[in-house]
Amino acid sequence: MTGVRLAKAWLDLDEAAIAALPGQLGVYEIGDARGGTLELGFAGGRSRFGLRSAIAEAAAKHEAARRFRYEVTMQYWSRFEELLAVYLADHGELPPGNADRGEQRVGRLGVGPSCATGD
Amino acid sequence: MDFELSPEQKLILETVRRFVREEIVPLETDLDPDASELPPRHRERLVAMTKELGFYGLDIPEEYGGPGIDLTTRTLMAFEMAQHRAGLYAPCYGVFGGAGLAQLYEADDGQKERYLYPVLRGEKRGFFALTEPSGGSDPARAIRTTAVRDGDDWILDGEKTFISGADKADFGIVFARTDPELGRKGITCFLVDTDMPGFRVRRIVHTLRSTHYAAELEFNRVRVPGRNVLGEVNQGFAIANDRLSRNRIPYAAGCVGVALKAQEMAIAYAKTRKTFGDYLSTRQAVQWMIVDNEIDLRTARALTLEAAARADAGKPFRTEAAICKLVASEGAGRVVDRAMQIHGGYGMTKDLPLERWYRELRIRRVGEGPNEIQRLIVARDVIGGSFH
Numbered sequence: 001m002t003g004v005r006l007a008k009a010w011l012d013l014d015e016a017a018i019a020a021l022p023g024q025l026g027v028y029e030i031g032d033a034r035g036g037t038l039e040l041g042f043a044g045g046r047s048r049f050g051l052r053s054a055i056a057e058a059a060a061k062h063e064a065a066r067r068f069r070y071e072v073t074m075q076y077w078s079r080f081e082e083l084l085a086v087y088l089a090d091h092g093e094l095p096p097g098n099a100d101r102g103e104q105r106v107g108r109l110g111v112g113p114s115c116a117t118g119d
Numbered sequence: 120m121d122f123e124l125s126p127e128q129k130l131i132l133e134t135v136r137r138f139v140r141e142e143i144v145p146l147e148t149d150l151d152p153d154a155s156e157l158p159p160r161h162r163e164r165l166v167a168m169t170k171e172l173g174f175y176g177l178d179i180p181e182e183y184g185g186p187g188i189d190l191t192t193r194t195l196m197a198f199e200m201a202q203h204r205a206g207l208y209a210p211c212y213g214v215f216g217g218a219g220l221a222q223l224y225e226a227d228d229g230q231k232e233r234y235l236y237p238v239l240r241g242e243k244r245g246f247f248a249l250t251e252p253s254g255g256s257d258p259a260r261a262i263r264t265t266a267v268r269d270g271d272d273w274i275l276d277g278e279k280t281f282i283s284g285a286d287k288a289d290f291g292i293v294f295a296r297t298d299p300e301l302g303r304k305g306i307t308c309f310l311v312d313t314d315m316p317g318f319r320v321r322r323i324v325h326t327l328r329s330t331h332y333a334a335e336l337e338f339n340r341v342r343v344p345g346r347n348v349l350g351e352v353n354q355g356f357a358i359a360n361d362r363l364s365r366n367r368i369p370y371a372a373g374c375v376g377v378a379l380k381a382q383e384m385a386i387a388y389a390k391t392r393k394t395f396g397d398y399l400s401t402r403q404a405v406q407w408m409i410v411d412n413e414i415d416l417r418t419a420r421a422l423t424l425e426a427a428a429r430a431d432a433g434k435p436f437r438t439e440a441a442i443c444k445l446v447a448s449e450g451a452g453r454v455v456d457r458a459m460q461i462h463g464g465y466g467m468t469k470d471l472p473l474e475r476w477y478r479e480l481r482i483r484r485v486g487e488g489p490n491e492i493q494r495l496i497v498a499r500d501v502i503g504g505s506f507h
Contacts, residue, residue, distance in 0.1 A: 044153065046152065075326075078323065082332070085286060105287075107334075
């Protein structure tokens with residue numbers, strides 16, 4: 001069973017790290033220097049170079065972007081939905097880069113701080 | 120059985136076919152290949168069009184404002200509506216509207232006010248929770264979620280799995296065991312609000328469908344008022360069963376629709392792709408694949424229409440519904456598989472819809488009752504006896 005959170009190591013956001021990314025499909029998280037999340041996203045079937053181009057484009061939108069992490073998965077869309085729902089359960093709001101999606105369109109998972117058994 | 124289309128049916132089908140090819144397919148060029156939703160601006164525009172055409176809310180009974188289309192015509196429309204990339208599970212991205220949960224039409228007046236009408240107005244969303252970790256094919260025996268009476272209320276305890284839409288729903292139709300001694304006659308159907316204390320969406324279950332997922336649910340001493348019993352106490356399984364047979368016909372029709380499009384693509388490609396100096400369509404190996412496709416398609420189409428026609432005529436159709444679900448889901452899988460083979464490497468890519476249909480059609484052999492259960496239903500109906 002996949003853990004519901006994106007439990008991957010953070011990587012520094014620089015050109016070399018981006019160039020080393022795989023061209024596969026998957027999900028990613030863009031973070032700032034203070035440990036905050038700026039955006040959750042996915043590299044879908046229309047992305048030119050999978051995670052490599054998707055993360056580069058997402059990072060370019062955020063001046064404060066300093067680090068990122070990712071997960072390769074073919075179930076990129078449902079995994080993205082899951083990450084949004086988990087983030088909403090944990091923080092009570094969406095990351096700034098996802099705010100235009102609207103919280104009402106994000107699922108409600110019982111995994112937040114109020115749930116003793118949440119993963 | 121005569122399936123000559125009436126002039127009205129011809130007009131309806133031509134309208135739907137044009138709608139799919141001119142309004143839906145062009146939008147998919149820019150959408151993610153696994154997308155199951157349209158951007159809101161396109162959705163609103165297309166919903167306005169289907170309302171103008173008089174096709175919105177196709178599956179809503181006429182007395183509740185639906186257009187009153189018979190199941191045969193609805194099946195013919197479903198063949199057309201599935202002929203695009205997202206068409207198997209999201210025909211026309213839902214712009215023809217939904218009917219909500221069929222069981223809500225059996226609700227009492229108060230329940231209709233609180234659940235059915237808000238659903239039809241698009242204000243509330245519901246989910247259907249029958250399957251449990253202990254099994255889904257034999258719910259009458261597998262249901263372990265319990266409901267125990269406590270004054271005027273019921274206390275629900277248990278878990279459900281493979282439930283669609285629960286994380287975004289306002290309420291659910293939940294089946295629980297109310298009498299452990301009575302087997303299938305000891306199950307009751309409840310309307311459970313998702314903000315009732317003790318209800319929890321425990322996790323998302325990822326599947327072959329990237330954009331759609333199921334969920335695992337937990338019921339931990341959920342207190343449900345007695346007025347939320349849907350139908351009669353201990354009669355819940357009949358409510359579940361009525362839905363299952365009827366749903367198998369449009370479920371089969373979606374498979375046929377996708378397969379029709381895959382065959383069209385395979386023929387077109389075979390007529391343009393050359394190998395060793397001549398078109399693929401001249402190669403007997405390819406011709407036979409296309410012929411086998413045609414046989415699978417015509418068989419599935421005819422059996423699906425037969426089931427729909429029997430249902431429209433008020434005749435028993437359980438056997439026919441089981442057969443068409445079985446034949447269409449298996450046949451369509453073979454058609455798409457052969458179409459991928461004809462397309463070669465391109466058939467495996469996300470540039471074409473074939474790989475998505477291939478993944479999603481695999482689910483169709485399990486969804487709405489696995490095909491082994493369909494065979495059991497047919498065996499019971501033609502041989503007699505019961506399941507063991």
